[in-house]
Amino acid sequence: MAVEIIMPKLGMSMEEGTVVEWLKKKGDPVKKGESIVVISSDKIEKDIEAPQDGVLLEIIVQQDETAEVGKVIGYIGQEGEVLKEADHESVAISMKEEIEAISETMLRVSPAARKLAHEAGIDLRRVSGSGPKGRITRADVEKAIQTRQASSQLESEEQRFTQINKEAINTSESINLKKKMSGQISEMAIEQKDVTVKPITGMRKVIATRMFASLHQTAQLTIHMKADITKLMEVNENIKNELRDESTIKFTITDFIARAVILSLRTHKQMNSLYQDGRIYTYDSVHLGIAVAVENGLVVPVIRYAEKLSLKEISQKIKELSTRAREGALSSEEMTGSTFTITSLGAYGVEFFTPVLNPPEVGILGVGTAEDVPVLVGDIVEKRKKLPLSLTFDHQVIDGAPASQFLGMVKHYLENPYQLFYS
Known part of the structure; x- marks a missing residue:
């Protein structure tokens, strides 16, 4: 059966x-x-x-x-x-x-090509198939969409030129404008030949929608600080040397940052909030989101009740969730419910940047790449390692002063690493 x-x-x-x-x-x-x-x-x-x-x-x-x-x-x-x-x-x-x-x-048409043509309003009888025995593929339909868009843009430019030309008729400005617009239209026609059009679908479409909504529904402001993590790096190196046989204990900078954020959120609870339906929901428990880049975009697995975990447990949880995220093995529930998010571009050599809020959260911390810089300590120039931190927050909920205090506390914990173990 x-x-x-x-x-x-x-x-x-x-x-x-x-x-x-x-x-x-x-x-x-x-x-x-x-x-x-x-x-x-x-x-x-x-x-x-x-x-x-x-x-x-x-x-x-x-x-x-x-x-x-x-x-x-x-x-x-x-x-x-x-x-x-x-x-x-x-x-x-x-x-x-x-x-x-x-x-x-x-016609011989692939199902994907037929669906795309239907959604875009493309007449398949006017599309030439490049597949076996003239079969119309998705790429053929995408090319037809590209051609139509190019024609539409050219037509719009021509209409705009006609309207402007009517208003400036019999003037020298009209003559100059006509030359300029004609050149733009010709240039556009050439450029359109090398354009590949790909509809936004799946995860990419969801990300695009959420980011657009985030920027239009919140009052986002980003502030920056640099944390001196020279001592933190030394402490982490000592841990590696002293616990060389403990293969399960290998801390990363992200682990320490996560711990510093969690401790700071316990004090600055206003940052551990969600803003939705015209109400502010402030949480006692920290549900920390860690942004992970995957093949098709970005996912944010969540460490629930992170304030109850030790540094070691946080480290293990981050590694586990990141691995499963890249394998596509996370459930939907494991990617919802976060109250604050950490995202990093440090691996790509980025210093400061402007992370976009993960709605309905009111705060997100962006982490850049740590760099060695010369610092004057008394009369001596020393090499110190500085870590860029970028905090984006919703100004509808949080003002600049409390947001700065929160970021300053994160910086304090990173610069006093032993407190990350015992606080």
């Missing part, structure tokens, strides 16, 4: 998912527990395993297509098995649009 492959619910807020890739083709044998399809929600990608041995009888939801949570995206059964009438009806409904398009146009 055929078994349904269902679009799973990866998180409480997930309503639909996208099929990223089918790892098996229709008719391929599968083993129970074997990954057969990759799906994604707003925040995570996950492999879906076969619920039983058999063959992949039917694919209902094609690559790049979406389906509501709980909907059938495919069937697994035994070789030679025929789907029941109800199953066939489901398949027929899901494939109706594709079958009608093929009947009407007699």
Whole structure:
């Protein structure tokens, strides 16, 4: 009997998912527990395993297509098995649009290309296929979108020129303007030939939406300080030398920064807040988000109740969550509920930058790359290691003075590293 492959619910807020890739083709044998399809929600990608041995009888939801949570995206059964009438009806409904398009146009079109063309309003009869036997691929549709956009922009420029020219007609300004605009239009036509157009989808689309909303719904201000971590580096080196056999204890700068932030948030609770629905929610417990760069964007796994953890436990938690984030193994719940976030560009040689708030949080700390700088200590010039810190906060909730006090306390803990162990 055929078994349904269902679009799973990866998180409480997930309503639909996208099929990223089918790892098996229709008719391929599968083993129970074997990954057969990759799906994604707003925040995570996950492999879906076969619920039983058999063959992949039917694919209902094609690559790049979406389906509501709980909907059938495919069937697994035994070789030679025929789907029941109800199953066939489901398949027929899901494939109706594709079958009608093929009947009407007699074109060879990939499902991803057909979906993109439908969303963009592209007439497939006007698209030349570059695939085998003239099959229209997603790249062909993207090129058609690019061409249409170029034509639209040229038309807009021409219309703008016409309007301006009418207003300045019979003047020398009109003549000069015409030459200038004509040059711009010609230049634009040349530049558009080298443009690749790619729709924003999946995680990238979610990030774009959230960042746009963050900048338009909050009053963001960023302040900067440098912490002298010379002593911190010495302490960490001593720990490595003295605990060389303890392979599980290897602290990183991020571990110390996280601990310093947690201790500072316990004192400056206003920074450990969320702002939503016109209300400020201030938390006693610290749920610390650590931004991790992944292949498709950025995720923020959360260390819950971080104030209860020792430096060693924080270090272990950061390593565990970061590894699982890069493997795409985090659940949606592990990436929600943070009250403050740390993000770092130090590995890329960036000094100061302006981190964007992770709404509805009211604070985020950006960490730059530590550099050796000459510092005058009395009459002697010494080499000291300075760490750039950039704090972005929502000025709707927090003023500059308390935000500066919070950042100053983070700096204090980093410059007095022994307090990170015993506070």
